[in-house]
Amino acid sequence: MAMSGPKKTVVQTVSVVLLMGGLAWASVPFYDWFCRVTGFGGVPGTATAASEDILDQTITVRFDGTLNSGMAWDFKPVVREMEVRIGETGLAFYEAHNPTSRPIAGQASYNVTPYTAGAFFEKIDCFCFQEQVLAPGETVQMPVSFFVDPEIVTDRDGKYVHTITLSYTFYEIDLPEGYASLDTATTTDLN
DSSP: OOOOHHHHHHHHHHHHHHHHHHHHHHHHHHHHHHHHHHOGGGOOEEOSSOOSOOOSOEEEEEEEEEEOTTOOOEEEESSSEEEEETTOOEEEEEEEEOOSSSOEEEEEEEEEESGGGTTTEEEEEEGGGSOEEEOTTOEEEEEEEEEEOGGGGTSTTGGGOOEEEEEEEEEEEOOOHHHHHHHHHHHHHHO
16 A cells, blocks of 8 residues: 555655764764775875885974863874885874873874875874873873875875874873773872
8 A cells, every 4th residue: 555645755754864864973984984094184094014115205294292172181292303214114202291180081183284195194003093091190102103105206196295294182081991990089089
């Protein structure tokens, strides 16, 4: 039996609303995946190993560190700039300090500029791949190893890039389960 006009309209409307809601829900992880795969929007890629090709040409990599509003840490790159050969593995460090009297968990978001370099900047290992927890007063140096893919020199836009800036922004996240009790104990001791 076929549906009548008003019922059919309601079913179609609900179907469109559900479809649009599903697409909206899936758009964030899809966009994140797309950016990581293509380097779109300055999102660098990840590599499991260093590049096998190392060119005689060099590129300057600058490092930037900022904090999201409300994040109580101090955070900065140890070295602001380095020159690496294209394809060569570079190792840089960022320093974070928790000046508060409570443990704080943080997660770093990152990108590279210019955006055209995102597809060629490859991270091998990075502190940004996992959350970081700093105890009260703790200072740590966190490494990031990377290389610039040699294909940048033959890319239509990439061949004009001579300086890449790697930027991180740390924002506070909820403490992992094991640290929640430490936060409560620290707060209780202070009162």
